[in-house]
Amino acid sequence: TGRTRPERLLQYLQKNGTRGDANNVVDTIDRFCGTVEWAMNVGGEKGKIVDKVVLETNPGTVLELGTYCGYSAVRMGRLLAPGSRLITLEMNPAYAKVAKEVIAFAGLDKQVEVLVGSTTELIPQLKKKLDIDTFDMIFLDHWKQSYLPDTKLLEECGLLRKGTVLLADNVICPGTPDYLQYVRSSPKYLSQHFPSVLEYTNAPDGLEKSVYLG
Numbered sequence: 786t787g788r789t790r791p792e793r794l795l796q797y798l799q800k801n802g803t804r805g806d807a808n809n810v811v812d813t814i815d816r817f818c819g820t821v822e823w824a825m826n827v828g829g830e831k832g833k834i835v836d837k838v839v840l841e842t843n844p845g846t847v848l849e850l851g852t853y854c855g856y857s858a859v860r861m862g863r864l865l866a867p868g869s870r871l872i873t874l875e876m877n878p879a880y881a882k883v884a885k886e887v888i889a890f891a892g893l894d895k896q897v898e899v900l901v902g903s904t905t906e907l908i909p910q911l912k913k914k915l916d917i918d919t920f921d922m923i924f925l926d927h928w929k930q931s932y933l934p935d936t937k938l939l940e941e942c943g944l945l946r947k948g949t950v951l952l953a954d955n956v957i958c959p960g961t962p963d964y965l966q967y968v969r970s971s972p973k974y975l976s977q978h979f980p981s982v983l984e985y986t987n988a989p990d991g992l993e994k995s996v997y998l999g
């Protein structure tokens with residue numbers, strides 16, 4: 786009966802999920818998207834690669850661009866060490882509202898903070914707003930044509946440090962050709978591709994991990 790897909794996803798979670806159990810929230814959303822209704826979460830297969838990168842990086846500060854329903858914020862937030870923070874930016878207020886409820890349902894509202902607004906407007910405000918100097922990890926999953934300009938904006942705002950890990954979703958499908966070309970050719974990055982599949986399908990997709998060299 787939810788009017789929008791995010792609302793239907795949240796209702797399914799509230800009905801079928803286990804409050805306070807972040808692993809169960811991830812699995813319940815994946816079951817909804819695999820059996821009821823497709824949604825643009827990073828999903829289970831690519832999600833396992835995200836898990837591996839988060840565990841290897843062990844980031845104290847994470848910035849996510851494009852929250853949607855909060856699936857990847859929960860997926861990453863559940864793996865962070867106590868005291869770590871994940872900030873996620875979402876320009877669509879209706880999505881942000883659902884995401885905040887999904888994150889609270891998972892019991893991660895202390896570690897994860899959702900900011901509503903455009904990345905262009907919010908990124909230059911983060912240092913002031915959050916008392917954060919630089920991010921240890923960035924997860925890019927918003928408008929595909931925004932990956933490159935927002936990466937340059939992050940550089941310009943001094944939010945990256947030597948070793949910051951940028952992990953980008955959908956570099957194959959829908960595709961982010963200009964971003965890929967940049968991180969793979971720029972001397973400022975060391976890039977690695979992780980082939981996978983588009984969430985809940987067997988269409989080719991992949992993640993790109995790019996380490997900022999300063």
Ligand SMILES: O=C(NC/C=C/[C@H]1OC[C@H](O)[C@@H]1O)c1cc([N+](=O)[O-])cc(O)c1O
Pocket residue numbers: 825826827850851852853875876877880926927928929954955958959983984
């Ligand atoms: O457009 C995609 N993501 C863009 C998300 C945009 C979000 O950020 C801004 C907007 O408010 C929305 O919440 C996307 C699209 C597909 N797809 O298969 O079409 C698959 C994915 O994993 C995706 O992240």
Ligand SMILES: [Mg+2]
Pocket residue numbers: 825826827926954955
């Ligand atoms: Mg995506």
